[in-house]
Amino acid sequence: MNKRHPKQALYFIWTCNIVAIAVFSASWHFGGIDLSQLYSPVFATWLLLVCLARHGGLFDFVDSKLSAGIGCVIEFAALIILPFPLFALSIVISCLINMADRIRKKHPEPFLGPDFNASSTIVVGFVSSSVFIGTAGANPSSELLFTVALLMNTALFGILRIFLINTLICLDEGIAWRTGPAIKGDTVFTEGILLITGAVLAITYLFNPYLILFLIAPALLLQNLLQKANKAELIYIDEKTGIHNYRYFDEKINEMYMACKKNGTSLSLIFGDMDYLRDVNNTYGHSVGDDAIAAVGQVFKQSLQDDFTAARFGGEEFVMILPETSKGAAFQHAEIIRRKVEKLNLRSEKNEKVALSISLGVASFPENAEDIQSLIQKADEALYEAKRKGKNQVCLYEENKAEKLILAH
Template structure:
């Protein structure tokens, strides 16, 4: 009995270790749920099941059990039917290849495929993760349990074998479901923390850290493809007067709404960021100078026409000045894209504000 408990413990630790390692490897790619990615993860899950088969638990001299069902359940609950079937096929084929073609191996192959099909279909239902685990766990206990009954009919220890299998599998399913709950919650916190590192806390726009990284990546791409890239530097005119007149709380309201306007008037591929204070930037990949000027004018006009409302229902009117630089159309050296946009912004403000100025 002590040996069985020891082997069960080893199997459960293997499950936890593989899930932890697998999550670390694929955490950032889990959002890519294409058929190709799903199928590949299904294959890897099948390899996981094969590993669990190699660490099977011997409950009688000629009887072993394992937790190959766990990877199949994981694929059904968290991925897709194709991933579940891929995992089942790998496990079933491995069972035949390692232990030879006999009744037990054939039964193991059919059981794995049937389990994969049923769990995959359960996973497609809109019943919540908890219910998916409950129904899939029941199937994982019942289907192999029936297989044991058919293979060991007449054995003196039949009911004890089935009982040990059902209890062990139920325990493994319970442990895995709780550990996956922890992993999912940890991943949500990870993504939230990762996103917050790149976000401006006030406006929800990208921050200067994210902007600098995106600028370098897009400049490298522009040099390789010879596609234009433009940059807008924007500053709210006389913003100090807004803070002094209406208070910093209302100044924040203005900043937030300006950020929303910038997002609405930008493409999904554009990078809209707040530099700090009342300064904003918009990076426009694959956009030449003429198009960039049109975007800048649209932003300038929209903000000029917009009525900002204070917490006391007072109307606040503002304008903005915008500097535009574009590589390679107006600037030959991509390293000067920021410098020239900043100079253009300075000239827009010096020339009377509420203007768009193009570098050089």
């Protein structure tokens, strides 16, 4: 089943598309572009570079790494070198090629990725290039003025691009804007490096076009390093749900345990296990069961706060680490997760309502455990108690089982 994007995300995409079309049309109407420039070697060169960079789905829908790759470098360099109408035209042409390629490959969403990334690039490029021209003029004579304008152009392009992409990701995944992946430090740093590289490439080309041949090897090396960094990060992501996996959980809980132990604060753990998943698989098929697991994973992701960490522990089991959180607060947070799962609107291939529920157990350090292993064990015991009591409820671990607190729906 294809992902059904929220209406807010689709409205945001279409709003960006409409603004981009208006900007593109206005730039050609008022830009004073001579049609002979369409046949110039400069435009042909950068059109080819942009198309090669963007072709093949380089800018997929809601890519959390932003435009991590050589494409970002080439695009920003093209924005500096080409008049804006020609730059926008190169983006449109490359977008159409990308769409055609995705249709040929029968991609389930041939338009959502390329059209948003093209429209957002055009809108952001228009704003930043307008500031550049407004600061330095169409033909800057002062090197200092050109440098200041270029720095402003680079910063504004990056900030606006991050803002638009992070907004779309958050609307699409239903998470708070401040928790979006596009504003994380490593992502912002990567985007900054790419834009600076693009600016250097543009300046080199303006000084002597043939010198860019010597920048091809460093640019490819940068691309290779970014790809390796991205692959290294992917080993911590669960492919089915998009949240972190057990490997990440195992490393993160050790890190958080040491910090909480040092600071003398609580560390709570929520263990969750989906109820009746086998029945879902048998009744509706394993594809719907996979959708159910993915949907619950998104509930855990959308329920993150502050420094919380969510991960798929394995199978239909999920876990959330809550540093500096009391057992009572973790208990209430687990109940929120339970209610969200219960309200999930999952449909089968025949549009039948698929009922989902989850049982959860909560334990805390140092109240219930002295180390990580015992904390995991206590949370698992609390989860087992929730299952034993009838499922679809939250159980708080207590040493005295007679005093267990069961929060039923």
